[in-house]
Amino acid sequence: MSTILIIDDDDQLRMSFERLLQEEGYEVRTAASGEAGIRMVQxxxxxxxxxxxxxxxxNGLETFKRIHAIDQKLPVIVMTAFGTTETAIEATKLGAFDYVIKPFDIPQMLATIRQALETGRFMRSPIDMDVGPDKTRGEAIIGKSPVMQEVYKSIGRVSATEATVLIRGESGSGKELVARALYQHSMRNEKPFLVINCVAIPDTLLESELFGYEKGAFTGATHRRVGKIEQASGGTIFLDEIGDMPMNLQAKMLRLLQEKSIERLGGRETLPVDVRIIAATNRDLEHLITTGQFREDLYYRLKVISIWLPPLRERTGDIPLLADYFLARFSSELGIENPGITHEAMSLLVSSPWPGNIRELSNTLQKALIFNRGAPLSLEDITQAASGDPQKGNPHETACDESIRTWIRSLLSKGDQNNLFENCLDHFGSMLVGEALNLTGGNRSRAAKLLGISRPTLHAKIDKYHLKIETSVK
Structure with a gap:
């Protein structure tokens, strides 16, 4: 459970905020002054x-400086009114994760908190490489195959340099772990490490997210905003899925790499920045260049150093090591004894194609453990855990899909309806969350893992869908 410290002298806001975050599943501590907050951090x-x-x-700025001196990797979100925005911007330039204008939008604030906690975890959680079978906690890059040995060598050679790195590989092959290992072994490992997923952020927002904007740059730009690149000064930016970056932003990214400077959206001032860029993609950039979807000059700027992560099907000898690691790790997280795995089940893991690579293997083993009854994972356990993959061609699932399509067509045939899209998503979301809770006997931690979401997110879904939880002892 993540712990959040709120430092605010407004008693009502502090109490309301504390209640909100506790309902989201966080442990909350509060302080009414900067001095008290610093003591609690210490x-x-x-x-x-x-x-x-x-x-x-x-004041808040001095409090931030004192907190930052205690631990530079501790994420801090600054809350400010319009009149003190410049102070918040100064704190952000000094290393604060972000600033939020009061009164804030609650869903947006919760999203910012989740991002800050994830960033803090990325910076603090070490990425081990080539660990032994006794490794049960934390994240690691696993493999003893020749291709993985080359990956380890590349990380060792490149991490201490300032070179731009392009990590390539299929989805689920572990590109983010390599980026974090490069950061943690770099000379910038005490400075910020910010992750930007170029696919997850809409094109219209990505430019302002990266480069920031000036007041009046567009409708709704009521104050200056510092972008992630400027915010990460002295640190590292990881641009995931850069092959999907819009062309107009590719030109700005090229300028950043060439001139070490940026301009905020709507601004004319050139701002020098000191960041290291690590990028990753699962796209064929060479093909995108020929079709005019990716700039050739940016491509060569990015691939100063290139690290290729092989798909799992090309290093099947590493699958037993990965399976042992995931079984030990997930058993520890679930608070159960590691049941092990049968020889037949392991043979199935090794012979499977794993189009989703390590991510798919990990999810399959996690699901199998959640429904395990203590015996070693069997061939049937693995088959059932993997059966959710539509590529398996399950006839029952095909029939269900057709029933769902029929129901959707009947809704659409009724003509225009308000919020039909959102209502359908809520309908299936409620069923999905409800069934996960039923299958796990109301155990929220296991249900969240089964759904692939955080526990706070699960709590929010339970509240949104007004679900009643029935617990059972098994």
Whole structure:
């Protein structure tokens, strides 16, 4: 459970915020002054600090500096009113994760908190390489095959340099872990490490997210905003799925790599920045260049150093090592004894194609463990855990799909309906969450793992769908 420290002198806001975050599944501590907040950070380091700019005695900016001196990797979100925006911007330039304008939008604030906690975990959680079978906690890059030995060598040679790195490989092959290992072994490992997924952020928002904007740059730009690149000064930016970056932003990214400078959206001032760029993609960039979808000059700027991650089907000898690692890790996380795996089940893992690579293997083993009854995982356990893959061609699932399509067509045939799309998503979301809770006997931690979402997100879904939870002891 993540711990969040709120530092704000507004008693009502502090209490309301504390209640909200506790309902989301976080452990919350509060302080009414900067001095008290600093003492709490010194006594027990939280996972995140939410800090108001205006405080009695020591102001928010000085409080941030003192907290930052205790631990530079501790993410801090600054809350500010319009009148103190410049102070919040200054704190962000000094290393604060982000700033939020009061009164804030609750869903947006919760999303920012999740991003900050994930960033903090990325910076703090070490990525081990080539670990032994006794490794049960944390994340690791696993494999003893010749191709993986070359990956380890590349990380060792490149991490201490300032070179731009392009990581290539299929989806699920572990590109993010390699990026984090490069950061953690670099000379910038005490500075920020920010992840930007070029697919997850809409094109219209990606430019302002990366480069920031000036007041009045567009409708709704009521104040200046510092972008992630400027915010990560001295640190590292990981641009995931860069092959999907829009062409107009590719030109700005080229300027960043060539001139080490940026311009905010709607601004004319050239801002020098000091960041290292690590990029990753599963796209065929060479083909995208020939079709005019990716700039050739940016391609050569990015691939100063290129690291290729092989798909799992090309290193099947590593699958037993990966399986042993995931079984030990997930058993520890679930609080159960590692049941092991039968020889027949392991043979199935080794012979399977794994189009989703390590991510698919990991998810399959996690699902198998959740429904396991203590015996070693069998051939049937693995088959059932993997049967959710539509590529398996399950006839029952095909029939279900057709029933769903029939129901959808009947809804669409009724003509225009308000919020039909959202209502359908909520309908299936409610069923999915409800069934996960039923299958796990109301165990929220296991249900969240089964769904592939965080526990706070699960709590929000339960509240949204007004689900009643029935627990059972098994």
């Amino acid at each position: 006594e027990a380091l939280p996972d995140l600090v939410v800090l108001d700019v205006r405080l009695p005695g020591m």
